[in-house]
Amino acid sequence: MAEFNETDQTPTVDPKTPNLGDSTTSSQPKPEQITTIDVAVPIPDVGPQLQVVVEEFILKSGSDDEEVRTAATNELRDFIEHEEIGITTLLVVVKYAHEVKNVDLLDAFCERVADLIKDKKVVEVREIFGIVNDFTPGEEQALRYEHPWAFED
Amino acid sequence: MRKRARVARHKGGHHGLNPNDFISRMPDDILISILSRLPLKEAVTTSNLSSRWRYLWCQTYCLDFDANEKLDKIAVDSKLRVVERPKYINWVNRVTRQHKGPTIDDLRICFDLDKTSKGAIDKWVEFAVSKRVQKLELDFLENGEMLRQTPRNYVFPIKVFDRSLGLTVKRHALTMPKLVCKETEIKSLKSLFLKCVNVSEDTLAKLLTNCPALQQLSIHGSGDLVNVKISGKSLVLKYFEIVFCFGVKSIEIEDSNLESFSYLGPGITIKLNNLPRLEEISIGEGYSGFENNVFGQISCCISHLQILTLDIYRPEENIKFVSFPELPKLKQLILKVGAWDDDSLLEFTSLAKACPKLQRFVIQLIWMSPAKRRRKIRQAAKHPHKHLQLVEIVGYYGRTSDVELAVYFIENASSLQKIIIDPRYQVLERTPIGNDQLKKEKAARSCAKKQLEPRTPQGVDLVIL
Numbered sequence: 001m002a003e004f005n006e007t008d009q010t011p012t013v014d015p016k017t018p019n020l021g022d023s024t025t026s027s028q029p030k031p032e033q034i035t036t037i038d039v040a041v042p043i044p045d046v047g048p049q050l051q052v053v054v055e056e057f058i059l060k061s062g063s064d065d066e067e068v069r070t071a072a073t074n075e076l077r078d079f080i081e082h083e084e085i086g087i088t089t090l091l092v093v094v095k096y097a098h099e100v101k102n103v104d105l106l107d108a109f110c111e112r113v114a115d116l117i118k119d120k121k122v123v124e125v126r127e128i129f130g131i132v133n134d135f136t137p138g139e140e141q142a143l144r145y146e147h148p149w150a151f152e153d
Numbered sequence: 154m155r156k157r158a159r160v161a162r163h164k165g166g167h168h169g170l171n172p173n174d175f176i177s178r179m180p181d182d183i184l185i186s187i188l189s190r191l192p193l194k195e196a197v198t199t200s201n202l203s204s205r206w207r208y209l210w211c212q213t214y215c216l217d218f219d220a221n222e223k224l225d226k227i228a229v230d231s232k233l234r235v236v237e238r239p240k241y242i243n244w245v246n247r248v249t250r251q252h253k254g255p256t257i258d259d260l261r262i263c264f265d266l267d268k269t270s271k272g273a274i275d276k277w278v279e280f281a282v283s284k285r286v287q288k289l290e291l292d293f294l295e296n297g298e299m300l301r302q303t304p305r306n307y308v309f310p311i312k313v314f315d316r317s318l319g320l321t322v323k324r325h326a327l328t329m330p331k332l333v334c335k336e337t338e339i340k341s342l343k344s345l346f347l348k349c350v351n352v353s354e355d356t357l358a359k360l361l362t363n364c365p366a367l368q369q370l371s372i373h374g375s376g377d378l379v380n381v382k383i384s385g386k387s388l389v390l391k392y393f394e395i396v397f398c399f400g401v402k403s404i405e406i407e408d409s410n411l412e413s414f415s416y417l418g419p420g421i422t423i424k425l426n427n428l429p430r431l432e433e434i435s436i437g438e439g440y441s442g443f444e445n446n447v448f449g450q451i452s453c454c455i456s457h458l459q460i461l462t463l464d465i466y467r468p469e470e471n472i473k474f475v476s477f478p479e480l481p482k483l484k485q486l487i488l489k490v491g492a493w494d495d496d497s498l499l500e501f502t503s504l505a506k507a508c509p510k511l512q513r514f515v516i517q518l519i520w521m522s523p524a525k526r527r528r529k530i531r532q533a534a535k536h537p538h539k540h541l542q543l544v545e546i547v548g549y550y551g552r553t554s555d556v557e558l559a560v561y562f563i564e565n566a567s568s569l570q571k572i573i574i575d576p577r578y579q580v581l582e583r584t585p586i587g588n589d590q591l592k593k594e595k596a597a598r599s600c601a602k603k604q605l606e607p608r609t610p611q612g613v614d615l616v617i618l
Binding site: 091095098110119133134143147149 | 171173174175176177179180182183186187188190191192194195197198199200201202203204205206207240244247
């Protein structure tokens, strides 16, 4: 009963992902764009504005001074809140943060993705993220019975 | 093999994965990190998104069993508790049974539970320990907001933490190996917050010994504690709080790296000694708050104290403020004061005057029997508050005494940048605010505008919430 279909899905982010332009950021690849800050793993193409923000954040998050780090985190969260960053771009940064193991960066962007899921119905979330419902109606019903309290609304 | 058969039943290759569905392709730990940030109910509903998501929520590392809405209902009609309590217990049981991840960061149980639910709660605490929980919160306030008569409280299951008894944890036999704990220490626990859970002195001692990583400990409404002792350089305890534990007669803290101490309750003996890192103290003893010579009790820390909160329920008429010392490093002074009639608040400015480096001054007025009287605005003796940048008057009612205080700071704080006025009733209750209260708040808000806007100088930001 408690099966975990791990072997069936080895999720990898499609390497072409960054190049799929979101309407909200100009993510046309610019070959001549050089990162001004030397990061060990280059930041994937997320559009010039966000790239600068992420680069600066990574730099500050490495600081020894806690106040610098806190201020940087607050700035980043403000930026994320006010700029409408497309879902694909958000996920690109999440994946990148995960790869370079920058916990604060991962936190800030995961939080944003979580915000997009909060207070939404299952069908709405599916639509936003393009998730395909691959349950049979019987399976879906069974799921609701597993956790009736979660679906009480 | 059964897994393969399942795949074949679904349409499309990779479970019909939409090529635009990037999120489902993320590695498990990223998705689990995202799900851990959702309220528990929402995290569970993600199991319905698709088969990829079905069991991800089971590895969430945050389990916050929040039932605030139910508690609000019980506060209005306490009979509902009879029905809601078993529902809550079932909920927690179900979810903890289904949880598959190896670790949990946070477990929070918050409901009106007492010793009659001991069996269930004991298991939840064992579950938390087996999952190496870092932050454990048991909030068992009666009706979600009141203290319970302590003999009826749940008693903290210290045996779960006293591994020297060689307890085995036998849960989830299918998904987790049986753990035979030979270790005597619980290395994961960093924060423990208990409300209406009885903790004895012996339990407290064992907790401090067996949880070497414990940084935050808060005990609220516990019976069984009489003399509290915290000492030892090896303790990493940074934050310690005792609130309304009415049996407590004394608290002794010495030779430790404690950074923050908080006590609220009747007047008791407090002995503080050799606490070089103690920078934050919050104290409220008895009715006047100044019973027992509070400043004498905290004298060893006065030289390095940075944040001081004083709870002064019923300020004595003729408190001799002259007798308290200078607080040379204090940056934040927070006073919680009962608001009676239109009693002047200017006497509290002498406290502010004793703090040469003061940056933030907060006075929180708890509306007891506030009344607006027409009288002249008094002036207190002038004093330069050179570093004072932020003044907050919380629970502003619109009395002359409220205006007086604001005016004092406007006139004496040359570096003042911001004044925050919060005209709301300060006691948080579960029963919804009545119309009367709302009217008072509305009146207070408009008073604040009328009284303070014309008096606020250029360059000072007046914020009325």
